[in-house]
Amino acid sequence: MTQSADRLTSPAKRNGKSALATLASNHYVLTALSAIAFVALWQIVSMNVPPIILPSPAKVAAAFVELTASGELIRATGQTVWPFAVGLSIAFVIGTSLGLVLGIFRPAARILDPYIFIFWSIPNIAWLPLFIAWFGVGQLTLIVFVFVSAVFPQLLTVEAGAKEADSFLVEVARSLGGTKSEILHIVVLPSALPYIFAGLRIAVGRALVGIIVGQLLIVATGIGYMFQFYGETLSLAKYFAPLIVIAALAVALNRAVNWAEHVLIPWKPRAFT
Amino acid sequence: MPELEFVNVRKSYKSPTGENLLALADFSLKVDGGRFVSVVGPSGCGKTTLLRMAAGLVPWDGGEIRLDGDQLTGPSPKMSMVFQAIGLMPWKSVQSNVALGIQLQAHRRNLTAQETDLVGATLAMVGLKGFEHYYPYQLSGGMQQRVGLARALVRQPEILLMDEPFGALDAQTRAVLQDELLSLWGRVKSTVLFITHDLDEAIYLSDLVVIMGRRPGRIKQVLEVKLPHPRYSYDARAEAGFAHLRSIAWQSIKEEL
Numbered sequence: 102m103t104q105s106a107d108r109l110t111s112p113a114k115r116n117g118k119s120a121l122a123t124l125a126s127n128h129y130v131l132t133a134l135s136a137i138a139f140v141a142l143w144q145i146v147s148m149n150v151p152p153i154i155l156p157s158p159a160k161v162a163a164a165f166v167e168l169t170a171s172g173e174l175i176r177a178t179g180q181t182v183w184p185f186a187v188g189l190s191i192a193f194v195i196g197t198s199l200g201l202v203l204g205i206f207r208p209a210a211r212i213l214d215p216y217i218f219i220f221w222s223i224p225n226i227a228w229l230p231l232f233i234a235w236f237g238v239g240q241l242t243l244i245v246f247v248f249v250s251a252v253f254p255q256l257l258t259v260e261a262g263a264k265e266a267d268s269f270l271v272e273v274a275r276s277l278g279g280t281k282s283e284i285l286h287i288v289v290l291p292s293a294l295p296y297i298f299a300g301l302r303i304a305v306g307r308a309l310v311g312i313i314v315g316q317l318l319i320v321a322t323g324i325g326y327m328f329q330f331y332g333e334t335l336s337l338a339k340y341f342a343p344l345i346v347i348a349a350l351a352v353a354l355n356r357a358v359n360w361a362e363h364v365l366i367p368w369k370p371r372a373f374t
Numbered sequence: 375m376p377e378l379e380f381v382n383v384r385k386s387y388k389s390p391t392g393e394n395l396l397a398l399a400d401f402s403l404k405v406d407g408g409r410f411v412s413v414v415g416p417s418g419c420g421k422t423t424l425l426r427m428a429a430g431l432v433p434w435d436g437g438e439i440r441l442d443g444d445q446l447t448g449p450s451p452k453m454s455m456v457f458q459a460i461g462l463m464p465w466k467s468v469q470s471n472v473a474l475g476i477q478l479q480a481h482r483r484n485l486t487a488q489e490t491d492l493v494g495a496t497l498a499m500v501g502l503k504g505f506e507h508y509y510p511y512q513l514s515g516g517m518q519q520r521v522g523l524a525r526a527l528v529r530q531p532e533i534l535l536m537d538e539p540f541g542a543l544d545a546q547t548r549a550v551l552q553d554e555l556l557s558l559w560g561r562v563k564s565t566v567l568f569i570t571h572d573l574d575e576a577i578y579l580s581d582l583v584v585i586m587g588r589r590p591g592r593i594k595q596v597l598e599v600k601l602p603h604p605r606y607s608y609d610a611r612a613e614a615g616f617a618h619l620r621s622i623a624w625q626s627i628k629e630e631l
Binding site: 273275287288292367368 | 429430431449450451454455457459461463464465466474475477478479481509510511525529
């Protein structure tokens with residue numbers, strides 16, 4: 102890692118750095134500085150507009166503490182995370198396995214791909230009324246909606262990855278005596294792994310949109326409902342609390358996916374670190 | 375000693391316009407056990423097709439390929455192929471890539487203790503001791519081909535099929551690996567069928583140089599190289615016999631270009 106960083110830094114820059122420059126180049130120092138700058142900017146703007154437009158950071162913090170202490174925010178987070186996790190997990194498992202199958206058995210893909218593409222092209226919000234008719238106003242509808250939001254990007258990305266397996270490596274494995282299932286295990290799966298993560302990254306984002314939209318528009322629970330309620334009642338300070346939770350959740354999930362990718366794919370040289 | 379025999383082998387390809395292109399017409403060649411045989415010829419003469427058929431990677435249209443008298447029907451565990459593009463699995467360490475040679479031969483995921491030792495010994499033999507846990511991207515081209523060689527040798531093949539294995543390497547690395555191949559061949563005693571377009575390489579390495587004519591591939595001339603082994607122990611390329619053979623071979627190939 103340091104090696105490639107060195108390559109990108111000119112010798113002149115590396116030598117004769119001032120203490121301040123060294124401090125400023127520290128990742129954590131930079132992050133802290135930018136956070137302070139952000140809150141300061143927020144404070145300045147909030148002092149110059151009515152609180153109905155933008156509450157001050159202190160008011161938002163107070164509302165966050167209040168909602169956490171009352172248990173409302175924690176309960177809502179649970180109500181959101183649960184159907185989100187279930188729907189996303191099912192989408193990941195089905196999307197990945199079906200994507201692999203379709204990537205490898207091209208005749209099956211030629212039959213199914215058009216349907217998958219049609220379903221993928223329909224904006225998922227259009228499904229929501231139908232799911233309510235089918236599954237009622239409850240958890241099941243949310244789970245199905247999250248699933249439908251996440252499964253297609255996972256499936257299509259993994260399918261593309263499995264299809265792209267290097268035909269030369271397949272030939273090498275065949276020359277060594279590899280059977281179909283051995284080749285699947287030794288060549289196709291590992292070469293699809295980066296695509297599995299790429300798909301997951303998109304799927305996580307879509308599933309988050311799915312759960313919030315579902316709760317905001319229809320099922321009236323969880324974080325999504327908090328947006329709707331505090332938005333409609335113009336309690337903006339409280340509106341920001343669920344927003345912070347969702348942002349934290351999204352960042353944490355992204356970090357987790359990046360970390361898993363880094364651990365599970367150690368064989369790739371990285372162009373940028 | 376294991377031997378590989380092509381008997382009246384015929385192979386044609388479909389051209390993009392749908393015509394039949396005859397790549398090999400009634401090709402016959404006997405590679406005697408324990409010998410190092412090179413095939414040279416103009417590009418497109420079918421020499422790589424020949425090797426890929428022997429490796430069981432492409433079917434042929436007529437005739438027979440026999441290994442120790444038995445008809446060949448697909449990739450044989452008695453053979454190993456070394457590719458110009460090497461084909462290491464990027465997600466496997468050096469050691470795991472070499473182990474793959476045994477795993478796919480025996481159709482077993484786990485190696486016995488003895489086989490694990492063999493992997494280590496083979497890596498040492500090709501000069502890669504200490505690089506067991508490297509990934510392919512961390513190795514130079516020459517080192518990667520050493521891994522390719524180890525992956526082939528660890529199978530203790532009766533026949534080693536080599537498709538321009540040093541073609542993509544720089545001149546120095548190529549010379550070093552040629553010498554090491556000769557030294558390894560002296561120890562493992564397998565039969566080698568070696569494809570190259572490099573005349574010097576063919577003469578330097580082989581007992582027999584087979585010159586092919588242009589398509590449809592057929593044998594034009596067979597030259598026996600009588601320079602004593604091991605050839606890296608003296609400057610074989612400087613011998614008068616070497617220059618003589620090269621001039622004959624070059625004359626023969628030039629007519630086909």
